[in-house]
Amino acid sequence: MEYTSVLIQFLNGLASASSLFLVAAGLSLIFGVTRVVNFAHGSLYMLGMYMAVWLSERIGFWLAVPMAAAIVGLLGAVVEMVLLRKIYQAPELLQLLATFALLLVIKDAALWVWGAEDLLGPRAPGFAGTVQIADGALPQYDLLLIALGPLVLVVLHFMLAKTRWGILIRAATQDREMAGALGVNQRWLFTGVFALGALLAGLGGALQIPREPANLSIDLSVISDAFVVVVVGGLGSIPGAFLAALLIAQAKTFCIALGYSKATLVVEFMVMAAVLVIRPWGLLGRVPANLRGPAAVPLPFHPPSPRMLRIFAVLSGALVLLPLASDAYALVLLTDILIFALFATSLHFILGPAGLYSFGHAAYFGLGAYAAGIFSLQGKFPMELALALAPLAAGLAALVFGWFCVRLSGVYSAMLTLAFAQIAWSAAFQWDALTGGSNGIVGVWPAPWLASKTAYYYLTLLLCAGAIIFLWRAIFSPFGYALRAARDAPLRAEASGIAVRSMQWAAFTIAGLTAGIAGALYAFSKGSISPEAMGVQRSVDGLVMVMLGGLQTLSGPLWGAALFTWLQDAAARNIDYWRAATGAVILALVLLWPNGLGSFLQSKK
Amino acid sequence: MHESVAFIWANLASRPAMLEFKRLNAGYGRAQTLFEFDLQLGAGEVLALLGRNGAGKSTALKAAIGLLPTFSGEIFFHKIKLNDLEPFQISRLGLGYVPEDRRIFTDLTVMENLAVGRQPPRAGAPHWTPEQLFELFPNLGRMRERRGSSMSGGEQQMLSIARSLMGNPSTLLLDEPFEGLAPLIVEGIAKTIRALKHKGLSVLLCEQNLRYARLVAERVCIIEKGRLCHTGTMAELDADPALRERYLSV
Ligand SMILES: Nc1ncnc2c1ncn2[C@@H]1O[C@H](COP(=O)(O)OP(=O)(O)OP(=O)(O)O)[C@@H](O)[C@H]1O
Ligand SMILES: [Mg+2]
Numbered sequence: 001m002e003y004t005s006v007l008i009q010f011l012n013g014l015a016s017a018s019s020l021f022l023v024a025a026g027l028s029l030i031f032g033v034t035r036v037v038n039f040a041h042g043s044l045y046m047l048g049m050y051m052a053v054w055l056s057e058r059i060g061f062w063l064a065v066p067m068a069a070a071i072v073g074l075l076g077a078v079v080e081m082v083l084l085r086k087i088y089q090a091p092e093l094l095q096l097l098a099t100f101a102l103l104l105v106i107k108d109a110a111l112w113v114w115g116a117e118d119l120l121g122p123r124a125p126g127f128a129g130t131v132q133i134a135d136g137a138l139p140q141y142d143l144l145l146i147a148l149g150p151l152v153l154v155v156l157h158f159m160l161a162k163t164r165w166g167i168l169i170r171a172a173t174q175d176r177e178m179a180g181a182l183g184v185n186q187r188w189l190f191t192g193v194f195a196l197g198a199l200l201a202g203l204g205g206a207l208q209i210p211r212e213p214a215n216l217s218i219d220l221s222v223i224s225d226a227f228v229v230v231v232v233g234g235l236g237s238i239p240g241a242f243l244a245a246l247l248i249a250q251a252k253t254f255c256i257a258l259g260y261s262k263a264t265l266v267v268e269f270m271v272m273a274a275v276l277v278i279r280p281w282g283l284l285g286r287v288p289a290n291l292r293g294p295a296a297v298p299l300p301f302h303p304p305s306p307r308m309l310r311i312f313a314v315l316s317g318a319l320v321l322l323p324l325a326s327d328a329y330a331l332v333l334l335t336d337i338l339i340f341a342l343f344a345t346s347l348h349f350i351l352g353p354a355g356l357y358s359f360g361h362a363a364y365f366g367l368g369a370y371a372a373g374i375f376s377l378q379g380k381f382p383m384e385l386a387l388a389l390a391p392l393a394a395g396l397a398a399l400v401f402g403w404f405c406v407r408l409s410g411v412y413s414a415m416l417t418l419a420f421a422q423i424a425w426s427a428a429f430q431w432d433a434l435t436g437g438s439n440g441i442v443g444v445w446p447a448p449w450l451a452s453k454t455a456y457y458y459l460t461l462l463l464c465a466g467a468i469i470f471l472w473r474a475i476f477s478p479f480g481y482a483l484r485a486a487r488d489a490p491l492r493a494e495a496s497g498i499a500v501r502s503m504q505w506a507a508f509t510i511a512g513l514t515a516g517i518a519g520a521l522y523a524f525s526k527g528s529i530s531p532e533a534m535g536v537q538r539s540v541d542g543l544v545m546v547m548l549g550g551l552q553t554l555s556g557p558l559w560g561a562a563l564f565t566w567l568q569d570a571a572a573r574n575i576d577y578w579r580a581a582t583g584a585v586i587l588a589l590v591l592l593w594p595n596g597l598g599s600f601l602q603s604k605k
Numbered sequence: 606m607h608e609s610v611a612f613i614w615a616n617l618a619s620r621p622a623m624l625e626f627k628r629l630n631a632g633y634g635r636a637q638t639l640f641e642f643d644l645q646l647g648a649g650e651v652l653a654l655l656g657r658n659g660a661g662k663s664t665a666l667k668a669a670i671g672l673l674p675t676f677s678g679e680i681f682f683h684k685i686k687l688n689d690l691e692p693f694q695i696s697r698l699g700l701g702y703v704p705e706d707r708r709i710f711t712d713l714t715v716m717e718n719l720a721v722g723r724q725p726p727r728a729g730a731p732h733w734t735p736e737q738l739f740e741l742f743p744n745l746g747r748m749r750e751r752r753g754s755s756m757s758g759g760e761q762q763m764l765s766i767a768r769s770l771m772g773n774p775s776t777l778l779l780d781e782p783f784e785g786l787a788p789l790i791v792e793g794i795a796k797t798i799r800a801l802k803h804k805g806l807s808v809l810l811c812e813q814n815l816r817y818a819r820l821v822a823e824r825v826c827i828i829e830k831g832r833l834c835h836t837g838t839m840a841e842l843d844a845d846p847a848l849r850e851r852y853l854s855v
Contacts, residue, residue, distance in 0.1 A: 164720060171721040178708040181670050182722045183696035183772050444649045 005257070010132075013253035014246070021245035022204030024220055024229040025156060025238050028520075032173040032236040033193045034046040035092075036084060037411045039099040039359070039418070043106035044198045044449030048072045048205025049214035050114050052217065053121045061122050069203035076198020080191045082193040086591055088190075088264050093357060093551070096414055097543060098590045099358065103219060104540065104583030111216055121209025127246045128490030141210050148207070152200070153242050160238070160491065168469030169193060206579060219535055223423035227415035228268055234273045234285020234414065243283050247271060265423045265430075272419075273404065282337070303476050304554060309459035312555075319461055323454045331453045335525050337565045339518045342464040344545035344557035345471055346514035352551050353475045354507040355487030356405065357414035357530055360421020361542050363401070364512035366534020368394040368519025370428060373529045378434070383447040387524065391516035397424070398512020399505075406504040421539055425509060428531045440530030444523050467514045474510065483507055537579065541568075547589055623648055624669065624700070624776055624809060629678035631668045637676065638664045640831045647775065651798065651808040653822035653839070655815065655853060661831040662811035663705055666778045669809075670702040671695045682776070699727050701774030705781045705811070707765040711754035715745055717755060719765055722771035730775035731804045738767040741797055759790040766797065776807040783817040795820035814841070815853055826854045 027041045029169075048068050055064035079102065087095050128146055130137040160166035168189055172179045180186050205218075225248065233244030251271050252264045260267075271317045277281060304312065319338075323331060371393035375386035402422040405413040428435045435441065450456050474480050486493040486500040494500050523529050532538065545564045551554025568578075575581050618665075625648040632638040638661050646652050656662050657727065661730040669680055671692040675832040677837065680687040687695050696702065708717050719735050726732040739746030742763040762782055779798070783791045798808060798821045818825065818839070825842050827835040829852050842848060 165718045167713065167720050170712055170717075174710050175708055175714050177672060177692070178704070178710075179721060180692040181672060181696055181702045181704075182768065183693050183724050184721065518703045 004136045008136040009249065009253055009257040010133040011138050011142060011146060013250040014149070015162050016253060017242075017245040017249035018145040018152075020222075020225055020229055020249055021149050021209075022152060022200045023226045024233065024241040024245055025152070027226050028202075028230050028236055028238060028241050029156075029200075029235075030194055030197040031230075031411070033086065033169055033174075033176070034088065034190050035411075036088070036095045036099065037415060038194075038197070039096060039223060040102035040106060040219075041201050042077075042219040042221070042228060043103045043110075044072050044076060044201035044218070045073070045205035045208075045222045046110060046214070046219040047106060048202030049121070049209055049212075049218065050110055050119060050205075051202070052206035053119045054114070055124050058447075061124050061210075065203070066205040068206040069199050071201025072205075072265060073202040074193045074197030077191050077203075078251050078538035079197035079198070080194035083587070084194065085187070090590070091154050092145065092353065092410060094590050096357065096359065096411070097547065100540060100543070101474060101583040101586035101590070103223070104537075104579045105220060105587070107177075107216060108577040108580030112531040113152070114214070118215040120213045120498055124210045124557040127210075139211075141407050145207060148240065149245070153238065156238055164187075165192070166201055168496050171352045188300050195374025217585070218352070220422060221426075224419045225268075227419045228272050230282070231412060231415055231419075232409070234279075234282030234284055237282070237284040237286075240282055240284030244275075245397070254351065265426050269420075269423055270279065276404055276407065299581075302554070304472075308555070316465065319465075323328055324455055325573075328453050331457050332525070333566070335457050336462040336522075336569070337458075337562050338460045339522050339525070340541075340545065340565050341558045341561040342467050342521075343515055344542055344549070344561040345468045346511045346518065347542045348546045348549075348551070348557040349475070349514070350507055350511040351479055351546060354483050354504055354511075355488070355506060358405075358408065358417045358508075358511070358539075359414050359543070360417040360419075360536075361511070362534045362536070362538035363417075363421035363424040363518035364394040364398050364515035365522070366428065366531075366544075367397050367424060367532045368516030368548050369523035369529045370435055370441070370519075372520035372523040373444040373518070376444055377441060383445075383450070390520035390523075391513050394519060395431075395509055397511030398509045398516075402505050402508030404510060404583050406501050418539075421534065422537065423533050424460075425531055425536070428534060435531075438531060440528055440533075441523075442528040444529060445527050446524045448538070450524075456525055460525065463517060463521060466594055467517050470559075471514060475554070479503070479506075502518060537582075540582060540586075544586055544589075547586065621682060622809065623681075624807070625679075625681040626665065626669070627679040629665075629668060629680060629682070630676040631664065631673055631678075632676065633664075633673070638831050639668065641678070642724060642828070642831065643833050644826055645661070646807055646809050649802065649805055649807055651802050651810060651822045653810045653812050653818035653825045654828060655812055655818060655825055655830035657813055657853065660813075660828045662813070663780050664827055664831070665828070666702065666704075666780050666809070669778060670700060681801060696718040696772060696774075697724060699730055699767035699773070701772055701777040703765050703769050703777065703779045703782060704782065707758075707761045709753040709761050709764050709768065709775075711752065714752055715748050715756075715764060716749050718768050719771050722768040724772040727773045731806070732771050733770045733772050735771075738770060741770075741800065742767055759786045761795065762786060763792075763797075766794070770801075774806070777801065778809050778810070778811075780811045781813070782810070783812070783814070791817065791820075813853070815849065819843075 023041060023045050026125050029040060030038050030115055051071055052064045053069035055067055059067065083098060085099050106368065124141050127141040129140050130142060131140055160170060168179065168184055172186060172189055188345065192321055229241055229244045229248055232247065233240030248268055248271060251267045253390065255261065255264045255267045322334065326334070343365055347358060350356045350358055368390045372386050372390035373382045375389055379386070381389070408416060429438060438540070438577055445451065446456055450459055482498045486498055486503055490500050519533065522533065541564065545560035546557050547560065548558030548563055549558065626642050626644040629639055629642040630637060642665060643656070644665070654662050654665065664673065667732060668675055669687065671687060671690055675688050682695070682698055682700055686699060710721065713721070716735065719738065743762055744760055745767060748756070748760070753764065756764065766782065782794055786794070802808060810818065810822055823837055823839055826833055834852065835848060
């Protein structure tokens, strides 16, 4: 590449960094004060885009942009007052789930209002041309964006450093309880910060419309980018977000410019990995102080009682006998339920006993499924071998990703798991040669002796029950007790000789591996695999299953998976907006029974 | 909420400041720490709440300022029931809180810390500006732009008291303000507390060290295992070694 084109690519990268910075800054601000990671922040960006496109057809681009940002900001205020206020005291996991649910609802709302087609935005009047730089051309609009990023940084900095509101925000970020005891009304502070963060996201989206059409998948790609940016920059640091946005945007832009557009995700991942290895709390981040807030509720865990064991024995017997009395359709549904029971149990294993968050558990399910397909079709392995090897591929990925996730605590690792899953998903989506891209892989069938629905059902029953029992035994083994000790009192556990991180890393890998078993079984039962197998929706499904059953019960994931899979089978075909429905169910669950349905049922007994 | 606080204020400016715990039961999660706890702080007095480590002194203050939910019983401030109010509402009634670990905002400068505590002037309570507070705490006046993180323990303690005074409270809750400080600074803070009393503030001082309490308090209450077990004057306590032996680690 010549000098000019390098320069132009660099400027291009700067322009992309601005939007990214706006989103990440808002995310960081909101987290700093409210301690809630807003998974729906990318959705606010998406809304900003749609709103701006829609408005600019009516009132022109330059009015539409601030208007769209203001509307999104207002919406943020409403969301804060209606939803978040109710859950500030709830366990962190439920807060994450609630904003996650919001993401689903907003996506379907946008689908409903604006349709599935991408919406092309207008050029920015007055900035539609290009600037000649030597023999290259740069859109004028990019120059505007380049100026905007630093401008917003300066304005935010001034606001935080000099205004009373900014001082209160910084005080509440550090110790919100004490700020309250000094007479600071946090309610309005929180609402204001959330509205500001939403406004920044909306502005970022609105400003992007001359460069990119509004589309329904932007929410997830933006949020995972923003997560990467705040993790790299240091959560809570606005200048850190700015630096990181520059770094990531430049890395991606040059990747595309050099003709490796498919490698952008890999490069992003490598930048993040490098930064996290050197500075675990990000470029300008600090080791999080002990957050003051409601004490975490430790989740009690009991080994199954004799009565429970009898119920399981009866249930297993029934599952063995069931094929005698059911038709093919019911058998397929039952097979699905078993597979998802294993998936949910593996997720529960890291969420509950290990106390690690995973918002991207479907990555390992999907990797197991893809690996099974690739081994058996492209590797020409016998099906049995492919089925045995596929979970190892998932486990390997969990080993690599897990290394990073267990190094960060709480919300940091929640964001990382989502970012990793998004990376895995995009890889499956983009790598046509290996994964068939958006079409996926078809013709993944089991060996002839397993081809009948009944035979395959028994195989699934055997493997899933085996893996679930293995996970349960692990929970009540010394390993499991050590995990819970590490979850409840990490410092004390460390002091008593438990290698906390290695334990958690092992747990993460085991969970990935077992999710991979479920994925591989799923691939052979369906005969085909598509990127949805590892999409965010699947991760959410897993979380809902675990939530339905309740985190603190051992068998919760089983009932949750059965109920959810059955409901989805019965309802998904009749409900257009399945995603929004799932989101609404999660929100209802979180707001009504913050400890899960299982615990609700128990408390009634 | 603004209106109701203003309304309450209009009605109580004429009454004497008074904090009252009535048969209060409170604790952390399910673990109860305070049992049928009773206490009255009269207008304009400095009352020491004495007790050993873990007796429940800090818990009582946290319950009063609203940082801890109460199980049953009542807390009144100026005859207003505090149980269901939030900390910021309680603070805006004129109750200042200085926690035992000081909890100053270490990322903020001295001036910014004071700004966080600022509240409008309040009838019936002295009004403070940063300049007046710097007269009270000259050390702070010399480090206005210093960040909390680079201040000594004594300076942080002064800042924590000054910060709560910025809210122009009529009553101050002080949780072991002398702990870990050099004798000279202890004397300085004791002087400040006496000056505040002189200005008409009521002070509830938690202390496990009788020597410190003696510097400022005329009346004492003793708490043991979450129950109030003795009330009397400082002179009475001084004259009763058996009592001291029983409830205080001398
Ligand atoms: N955050 C908490 N969670 C659970 N229990 C607590 C908590 N804080 C204090 N306790 C318990 O409540 C009891 C009273 O504690 P408190 O802090 O009120 O004692 P204290 O009288 O202030 O003691 P000290 O002189 O050491 O400050 C103690 O048994 C303590 O273990
Ligand atoms: Mg104490």
